[in-house]
Amino acid sequence: MNVDELKKDIQAYAKTIGIDEIGFAAADIFTELKERLRRQQELNYQSGFEKGSIEERTEPKRLLPEAQSIISIAVAYPSRMDNTPRGTKGDRRGIFARASWGIDYHVALKERLDKLGEYIQERVPDAVVKSMVDTGELSDRAVAERAGVGFSGKNTSIITKEHGSFVYLGEMLTNIPFIPDSPIEDGCGDCTICLDACPTGALIQGGQLNAQRCIAFLTQTKDFLPEEFRNKIGNRLYGCDTCQQVCPWNRDKDAHFHEELEPDPELVKPRLRPMLHLSNREFKEKFGHMSGSWRGKKPIQRNVIIALGHYKEKTAEEDLVAVMKRDPRPVIRGTAAWSLGKIGTDTAREALAETLEKEDDEQVQFEIENALSVMKVK
Structure with a gap:
């Protein structure tokens, strides 16, 4: 198996199934994240929606013992819509955040990750994969940052150069030892x-x-x-x-690439x-x-x-x-x-x-x- 060729083929295939960004990272412990999560816990800054222990959230091999790499994906979603209805006095309207536009992104990304996993296992029959989207133990943002998909902004969102932060994130653990991509430089600077x-x-x-x-x-x-x-x-x-x-x-x-996310x-x-x-x-x-x-x-x-x-x-x-x-x-x-x-x-x-x-x-x-x-x- 030529891992370099496989990586290029995966990148090309990802585009055909509606994945807008893809990056590869090592399945090493997220040491810095672990310290940050402990600090968050001490300060009671957590939401309570987090899944798993701090160790499970920062040690990929606890989730897949044979893990060698993590594949990070991002799918861009719209930030604007046409024909926006206007609320008026006597006929007020509420608003759902953009991350809830279209079908549930957990479904949209799981479908893409399932296809990606099937493709990898067709190419490498003994490949082991484990995917997750948002509700898994791993931090989608920490994985995306390590994989060079984007940098972690001061607003705690992953910011990609092409699509900004209006992207959904997911990842896949695998036993294939891909060469990791490099993280990209922080782009926030002094902006607050x-x-x-x-x-x-x-x-x-x-x-x-x-x-x-x-x-x-x-x-x-x-x-x-x-x-x-x-x-x-x-x-x-x-x-x-x-x-x-x-x-x-x-x-x-303002990405309008995927009909189901409109x-x-x-x-x-x-x-x-x-x-x-x-x-x-x-x-x-x-x-x-x-x-x-x-x-x-x-x-x-x-x-x-x-x-x-x-x-x-x-x-x-x-x-x-x-x-x-x-x-x-x-x-x-x-x-x-x-x-x-x-x-x-x-x-x-x-x-x-x-x-x-x-x-x-x-x-x-x-x-x-x-x-x-x-x-x-x-």
Whole structure:
């Protein structure tokens, strides 16, 4: 087996199956990442969504004992869409982050990695491969950085020279000893635009993120959202693109290479009020193919309610009162109370006071009382 020729053939084949960037790295321990993860853990900066122990996330051979190399892939996705619907007073809309446009990227990348793995095993029958996308133990970004796919920006995203940071990442462990590609030079320099633009100050310093303050993480939580973040979320229903939107490397980057990743404008910028009334089945049928649906309906509906409060949308008052009084989920009832407090009408005040007499959940009671107190200050 000529490994150099095989590598060139894999690079060529990757282009034919919709892989936009590919790089090769050694399956050595990610020593620097290990220290960074330990520090993140000490500072409680982790999201809680991470899979595996620090050792599993930084030692490839724990996942595939015979691993010699890691193949990193990147697939570019759109940053703009045509015919973007506009929300208006009385007809407000939310927004899903670009990473949730089109079909779930886990599916899109897994299909490509499966094809790549089959191709490799056809060429090398005794090849061993193990692929993962985002939900695996390995850090997609650390692998991509080592493999020269891109550099790690101060916004903690991998930034590729051709496509900016609007790329999905995945990787494949293999026992084939490929010659590694070289990492590319850091391209951020003294720029701090992303740090300055972060709505919650989640980017502590170049390359360090406090996930507990990151809107992209917060929109995926299922509990009550801390008060300090509610106004900052605005109309975001899933994810946050701010640190990518402001990045100079993303200027004029807008990849429309893959039909399955194209956004449906009515799904990625949906009307808010109808989303309050979706059943679980309706939610899955409408949004289930999108990565933004992975946590289910509850976080999205909570964020819908926050967005309506953010807009002080009086036309949603009746819907919010019904939710506050009848929804079985305390987080949804309590968030509706907060939103009604933001709207601040006499009708909202009366509904809050009436509901407080019957509500038996302590956290919901707190939210109602807080909403009423805010309205008194007004």
